[in-house]
Amino acid sequence: DTAVSQTPKYLVTQMGNDKSIKCEQNLGHDTMYWYKQDSKKFLKIMFSYNNKELIINETVPNRFSPKSPDKAHLNLHINSLELGDSAVYFCASSQGGEGSGNTIYFGEGSWLTVV
Template sequence: DTAVSQTPKYLVTQMGNDKSIKCEQNLGHDTMYWYKQDSKKFLKIMFSYNNKELIINETVPNRFSPKSPDKAHLNLHINSLELGDSAVYFCASSQRVAGGKETQYFGPGTRLLVL
């Protein structure tokens, strides 16, 4: 009965590699998000997709590219990984409601360590 799931849970890789993190939600929501949590626990939004359309794109390096094959999936591909990319990446989803009062539901996070 998982609502928002992410794979992998842990990812350890070398600098310069390319990696992907997958996210799926079975809540029927129309909007999905990626957040980055740094080593000081600070959470910041990276991207948001609504019905497969990119609607929020914060100041994120071009090496990060989200891909939404359908509205239940939002994957994050990272090229040329750098040490500073080490963080926990959270996927979330929500259903748009009038007045913008929707609630976001988060996945368990993917812990990325770049060596």
């Protein structure tokens, strides 16, 4: 069973469209994340979310919004897609708290191409 699963794996779409990437984790973790990996493979956190708070990286445009229907899911919605949004988006999860080991488990990634 895949611990963190995200769909779709590949997505090609036109500029201006709105798209969503879904993510589910079956690890029972209390915190989920979205990361963006750019063309130079640099990884940057976009959001972290648990049932108490959403923390947004200040550099993320407000066209990006996370939606969490329950603690096992954190979907990523992107409005008005731009060419620069082309990247690989990783969903991830961890069990928070001091001494938890902080290990973050990643999904397989979603390759988004905006044309």
